[in-house]
Amino acid sequence: MPSAPLPEHEYARLLELARYDILDTAPEVAFDRLTRLAARTLRAPAAIINFVDQDRQWGKSCFGTGDSTAPRADSFCAWTILSDEVLAVPDTSVDPRFQNNRQVTGEPHIRMYAGAPLITPGGYRLGSICVIDTQPRVLTEEDHAALQDLAALVMDELELRLRNRMLEAQIDQQGRELRELQQTVAHAQVLEEVIALMDAPLSPQEATLAAARLIGTAIYADWTGLVSFQGEEMTMQVAHNKPQINPALLDFAARLPLLPGGVTRALRETTVTTYLEDYAQHPGALKEGVAAGLKSAAWLPLGHYGDASFMLIAVRAERGDRAPWRASDRALLDAAGRSVRAALLRHTALESSARAARQDRLTGIGNRRAFDTDFAARQAAAQPFLVGLIDLDGFKRINDVEGHAQGDRVLQMFATVLQDEVGASGQAYRYGGDEFALLLSGLCEDEALEHVDLAVVAARQLTALPLGASVGFAWAGAADETGGAASAPSPEQVLALADERMYEVKRRRQQRHLPASPSKRSDA
Numbered sequence: 001m002p003s004a005p006l007p008e009h010e011y012a013r014l015l016e017l018a019r020y021d022i023l024d025t026a027p028e029v030a031f032d033r034l035t036r037l038a039a040r041t042l043r044a045p046a047a048i049i050n051f052v053d054q055d056r057q058w059g060k061s062c063f064g065t066g067d068s069t070a071p072r073a074d075s076f077c078a079w080t081i082l083s084d085e086v087l088a089v090p091d092t093s094v095d096p097r098f099q100n101n102r103q104v105t106g107e108p109h110i111r112m113y114a115g116a117p118l119i120t121p122g123g124y125r126l127g128s129i130c131v132i133d134t135q136p137r138v139l140t141e142e143d144h145a146a147l148q149d150l151a152a153l154v155m156d157e158l159e160l161r162l163r164n165r166m167l168e169a170q171i172d173q174q175g176r177e178l179r180e181l182q183q184t185v186a187h188a189q190v191l192e193e194v195i196a197l198m199d200a201p202l203s204p205q206e207a208t209l210a211a212a213r214l215i216g217t218a219i220y221a222d223w224t225g226l227v228s229f230q231g232e233e234m235t236m237q238v239a240h241n242k243p244q245i246n247p248a249l250l251d252f253a254a255r256l257p258l259l260p261g262g263v264t265r266a267l268r269e270t271t272v273t274t275y276l277e278d279y280a281q282h283p284g285a286l287k288e289g290v291a292a293g294l295k296s297a298a299w300l301p302l303g304h305y306g307d308a309s310f311m312l313i314a315v316r317a318e319r320g321d322r323a324p325w326r327a328s329d330r331a332l333l334d335a336a337g338r339s340v341r342a343a344l345l346r347h348t349a350l351e352s353s354a355r356a357a358r359q360d361r362l363t364g365i366g367n368r369r370a371f372d373t374d375f376a377a378r379q380a381a382a383q384p385f386l387v388g389l390i391d392l393d394g395f396k397r398i399n400d401v402e403g404h405a406q407g408d409r410v411l412q413m414f415a416t417v418l419q420d421e422v423g424a425s426g427q428a429y430r431y432g433g434d435e436f437a438l439l440l441s442g443l444c445e446d447e448a449l450e451h452v453d454l455a456v457v458a459a460r461q462l463t464a465l466p467l468g469a470s471v472g473f474a475w476a477g478a479a480d481e482t483g484g485a486a487s488a489p490s491p492e493q494v495l496a497l498a499d500e501r502m503y504e505v506k507r508r509r510q511q512r513h514l515p516a517s518p519s520k521r522s523d524a
Contacts, residue, residue, distance in 0.1 A: 001096055004078035013081075014054055020158050021165065022051060023058055030157050034129065035063035037149050042143050044131035046108070048078040049154055051127035053119075065108050065132070068136055074102055075277075078113040081125035086144040088112040092135035112137040114379035116146075118158070122274040124268055129154050166395040194336050198343030204305045207241050208340060212312045215300075215336050216240035219329040221314040225253055228308045231266050233257075236313075242523055246317060248292035253315075255288065262286045263315060267299045273298040273334055275325050293317045298325060300333050301342035312337070360430040363415035371429040371437050372423065375476070378439060378493035384477040385426075389449055389498040390504060393468040395434040401465060410467070421451035445473045470509065472502030 007013055017023070031049055038047035046064030050057050059068030072078050075185055079097065080087040092098040092111055103110050115130030129151050139147075162447065194211045202210070209226050216224025216239055216505045223241035227234060234257045241250060256264065263284040267274055275298050302310040314333070329341035359371035365375070393416065400406040411434065418511050419428040426440035440448055452471055460467050474497035476489065489497075494523055 003073045004075065004082060005433055007081055009124070013124045013126070015128045016120055016122065017053065019052060020126070020162055022060060022158065022161075023053060025060070027061065030161075031061040031154070032063065032152055034150060034157070035061045038129055038131055038147070039063050041146050041150070042114070042131045042139065044112075044133050046133070047129070049127070049129050050115075050119075052078050052081055057127075070103065076101075076103070076110070077114050077128040077130060080128040080130065084115045084117060084125070085121060086147050087113060087128075088144065090138045093136075103357070107133065109134050111135055114139050114145040114147060116144075118151050118154050120155065121159070126158075128156055135414055149521045154381065178444070183366065195339050197345075198340060204344055204347045208302060208305075208344070210308055211236060211336065211340055212239035215332065216314055219314060219325075220316075222246075222317045223249060223257075223315050225313045225315075226302075227257075227264060227311045227313055229311075230308045230456045234265065234268075239312075246293050249294065249315065249317060252286075252289050252292040252294065256286075259288060261284055262289075263297070263301065264311070266303075268309065268311070270299065270301050271331070273301070273337060275330065277325070283399065296325065298329075298333060299350060300337045301429055302337060305344045310340075310344070344485040357360055360415070363412050364426055364431050365415045365419050366429040368429070368431055370427075371431060373437070374427060374429075374439055379439075379476060379491060382477060383441070383477060386438070386440040386443060386448060386473055387476050387494050387498050388444065388471055388473050389431065389450075389495070389502045390436040390438070390452060391470045392434040392436075392456075392504055393506065393509070394466045396467050398463050398465050398467065402463060406463065410462050416453050418451065418455035418459040421454055422448075468509075470502050470506040472500065472505060473500045474498040474501065 015142045035047040035049055045147050047063045048059050048068045050059050052067055055072050057072060059079050062068050067367050079401045089095050089098060092104045092113060098104055110253045112133040113130060115128035117125040118127045119125050171296060193214055198207050212226045213223050222245050224239045224418050226237045226239050227236045238253050238255050263282055277293050279285050279297050294315055300312040302312055344506060360364055360367040398410055417431060422428055422440060425443050426438055429437040431437040437447060447470060452469055456469050476494040
């Protein structure tokens with residue numbers, strides 16, 4: 001029994017058949033209605049709509065007979081699609097193409113076959129609508145025309161079905177685009193809030209943690225954490241987590257800084273956002289995270305502040321077929337990361353500028369501006385504190401004899417040791433030239449003088465000339481000279497009193513022609 005030859009452009013025909021997505025679909029009323037109509041119109045016991053696939057014939061609708069699926073080698077319709085005309089076989093038993101066909105010699109015992117090809121608008125023949133009979137029979141020209149009309153109706157139905165599918169796909173796409181647009185708008189609002197947070201009156205750490213919380217909520221992360229690195233030490237704060245989160249994931253987050261290795265530590269120096277769609281497949285994945293159900297994660301570098309660097313981690317657990325990181329999620333993370341990094345750089349620059357404005361360039365301790373600011377702040381706190389004014393005796397001669405470079409080294413040594421000595425008790429300032437000042441809490445005058453004395457001794461090691469210090473003290477804040485409660489003197493009064501006492505010490509020393517000594521002060 002010969003098999004039907006392949007139609008011209010068979011590969012393109014098969015692609016066109018696939019485009020209609022009709023093969024192996026469920027029965028549909030519209031096609032069943034057409035096979036019933038074909039059987040009645042052509043007075044046949046059975047009618048079928050068949051499609052010819054690469055290796056088989058598949059029946060979409062079968063009226064009056066069973067399933068028509070068969071190998072392509074046995075297919076009558078494989079012959080029908082070779083022409084645009086109706087293929088009519090009045091008696092299969094005498095047709096050499098079909099007389100030994102198993103559908104002729106066996107079920108359904110086809111003796112008469114007539115099929116019209118299903119022709120696409122592009123001219124490809126996908127299959128046929130056919131009628132069969134168990135008795136030989138000759139169809140009329142009107143029967144042929146009716147069959148071709150029915151084939152055209154089948155194609156109309158296929159085209160309608162295809163257009164409906166394309167329209168549904170377009171509507172779905174528009175729906176996805178609308179949802180994505182809505183998400184983008186929502187993310188833009190979140191980004192505005194992040195930017196506002198970084199300008200709010202919060203510490204950079206507080207603002208960054210709050211920003212991480214906003215971002216994690218917006219991208220529907222299961223939990224979002226703020227990681228900070230200081231040297232080799234890593235800390236992590238969970239900024240946000242879903243209420244229904246698996247407790248194992250939160251436990252993993254808490255233990256993450258204690259676990260060696262891992263993706264997070266490997267990315268500590270990264271400057272670009274890293275996304276993992278499948279965490280378990282990464283060579284640096286921690287088994288504890290995989291066991292806790294961590295599916296996908298994103299690492300967002302947030303920059304540096306002080307001696308710490310910050311990173312946001314957003315984690316998602318196993319969640320069916322949900323896309324791990326959508327385009328809008330990535331856009332928000334990247335934009336938020338840039339905003340936070342810029343804000344931290346701005347904070348760092350402002351603080352550096354503020355420190356420079358308060359810092360004496362030569363000695364590195366506070367300058368006159370810092371003294372005035374800190375004095376006012378302490379005065380506003382209404383707590384007693386000790387103010388000291390210091391003048392280095394003999395310093396001008398060091399400059400004149402040993403040179404200004406040597407004088408600078410003496411000032412630097414004196415300032416460094418003085419600040420180190422007062423330590424947590426207060427702050428040392430270079431008031432101007434060879435004059436220094438102290439703001440102290442919790443120290444009496446004798447204890448403060450001991451600190452000044454040690455600083456003078458250290459500075460003397462750098463010069464062969466005599467060096468000493470005249471010191472005057474006065475109490476400020478809500479205290480009197482003995483530390484008891486009294487009405488607080490004004491800053492001008494306090495500084496004038498300390499200055500007066502300092503120069504009183506200097507005058508007495510000059511009158512007695514004594515060498516400068518830091519332990520000498522006014523008894524007033």
